[in-house]
Structure formats: structure tokens, C-alpha cells
Amino acid sequence: MPKLHVILASTRPGRAGEPIADWFVSRAREHGAFDVELLDLADIALPMMDEPNHPRLRRYEHQHTKDWSATINAADAVVMVTPEYNYGYPAPLKNAIDYLHFEWQHKPVAFVSYGGVAAGTRAVQQLKQVVTTLKMFPLFEAVSIPFHTQFIDDEGVLQANDVMEGAASAMLDELVLVEESLRGRRAAVREAEAAGKH
Template sequence: MVHSCPVLQVIVASTRPGRVGKSFGDWFVRVAEQHGGFEVEQIDLAQVNLPFMDEPKHPKLRDYQHQHTKDWSATIDRADAYVFVTPEYNYGYNAVLKNAIDFLNQEWADKAVSFVSYGGIAGGTRAVQQLKQVVTTLRMVPIFESVNIAFAGTKLDENGRVTEDPLLDGAAVQTLDELLRLTAALRPDSVDTRDRG
């Protein structure tokens, strides 16, 4: 069955109190919905609230013992592409995201992935470079295009919403365009290319 819109999951990695990652996740979801190429879901790891890895069997086997893992597997399995919204902690990405990735194996494979990273002057790019090593090991396909947000706190208004920024919006649209192109190649049954000319 051909779906008119593949499923894009925007996964917010930060779980700490006072985080800004949820604001950037909300912003990217809005841009993605306006883009129209995907059915968009936001996945907030603070809400998923996985324990530290507690499965006794290797994730490759998909023989999960715990309901939280079965639920997480079903969530990730239904996506066709991903965007990780990631902070940078000490030149890397955060432990909650690594844990969430490591719970699963086959569910991630053969899907396009990109990143919205944020931080100080480097815009979270060092976290992304580490993540690329991990996602390729799981047979995800990272694209070149991404959104890297430097001095992240200056991009938010007094209500914590991302302020209007044509450069950020443009980077997001380029990322979505490339995710959709690669998703059509990797998962052709999920994309009806007639919808977008």
C-alpha cells in the first residue's frame, strides 16, 4: 500500500528542567507540517521516560521482555524518517538519547535521519558528529543537510518560542526536502511522488 505521506518523527532528546530543546522541537514540527511532505509526530524523550537499558537480550533479536521496550519499539517502527533535536553536552550528545537509541536495533534501519542541534558558538555540531557514527552503525542514513543553532538562548522570545528567522526556516526546509528525497529512495512504498510533482 502506498501512503501519500511518510511518517517523520521529531525526537526531542533533552529531558532536563529548563530545557530549550522542546521549543526547538515545537518549531521544527511547525515548519515540517507547513512543508507538507510528511506526517509529523513529535516524540519527547522526557515523556517516553525510558529507564536505563534493562533488556537482558540483544536488541537485534527483538525479543523484548519489558512493556516499555515493546511500546518504544512500536513507536519507532512506524516512522519512515527521523530528526533528532539534540543538545551538546561536553562536546557530545546526551545520555538519554544514547539510551533511547540503544534500546532498539532493527527498527531504526534503512531510514533517513537528520538533526536539529543547538548550543553555544558551535551550534551543537560536535554532538551531531558523534551521533552520525552511531546512526550509521544502526543502518540509518544521515543526510548532509541539518539545522545547527548557535547561541540557542538568543533565538527564543520571552515565552520560550523560537523567534522568526528566515535562515533557520530555510535550513529546516532544505533538510525536509532532502529527507523526503532520500526517504523516497530508501522506502519507496511510503512515498507517493505524484503528490509533490
């Protein structure tokens, strides 16, 4: 079964991203097409980029980078759960992306965003520019949650509406198709690397 890594971008105490990510992880597991793992950047706690070599070289000196590399390398597809901060996405997410290069390549990526009236969509537009540089394939399908606090109940649980549920289903269905279509390319690149040709 292909692996889907769901990255929780916000590290702010009291963040709304936690119940949103928990809902999406549960939804993705119910979908049944992926082995789903949540990667919480607050728990992973990568320092600001501290590797002396360019990520393309993969000459990592620190154990936290080696661990992050192995985690992302194992993913077949990625979903980023992100808020919008001042028309952009959180610095911890950019930092986590920039640690690596090869490990992201030829993987589909989709977005669950949240915020005010724009529902985090401006942050996603910025992210699409970044991930395509890494040869990732961002999906059109997305879950965009406007005025997200109205959907989080007194127990801190997201109560998704029909629009959010439908968007999650469409996004997961498309992730299945794109992941499958890219699987051969990822395998070929890794074979070439193992043979010393890449």
C-alpha cells in the first residue's frame, strides 16, 4: 500500500491545525487507499536550516536531517495542512521543505488549507511555486476551509461539513491516480541512483 504523509505545518501553541489535521488523517484512513502517517512539525522540531552542504548533494551532517530525509523518502504522496499567515504559509513548513531536495521529487502533493475568507488559498498558491521547483506534482483538488474556527467544537474536534467531506474525497481519489502514474518514474530514478547514474 502506498504511503501518504500528512504534514502539519503550524507549530503555534493552541493552533487550529491540530484538529484539522486529525480530521483529515482520519478521513484519509477511512478512504483506505493509503498507509497514512501524520508528521507534526512541532514534534519533529527541525532547527532552522543548519546543514553546510546544498540539499541536492545529500551530504547530511546532522542526525535530524538524516531522519527527516528517511521519513520523506519513504513517502509516495504528501498532503500539507497549512494556515495562511500574512498571505503566506508558515516558516516552519518552508524550513522543512528546504532541508531536502531529491526526497520530494516525483511525488504528488495536495493541500488542506484554512484561514479567514480566503481559506488559506493564497498560502497554497505560494506553496505550489515552491513544490514544482522540487519536481513535485501539486493537485488542483484541495480542501479549503474558510473561517475555520466555526467548525471546531468545544472539545477541540473539527466538525466537517458536506463541502469539506466532498473535497477530501475528491482530493484523495486524485492522489491515488497521480501517485500511481508517478510510481514508475520514482522507481526508475531510484534505480538509476542506486546504479550510480543519477
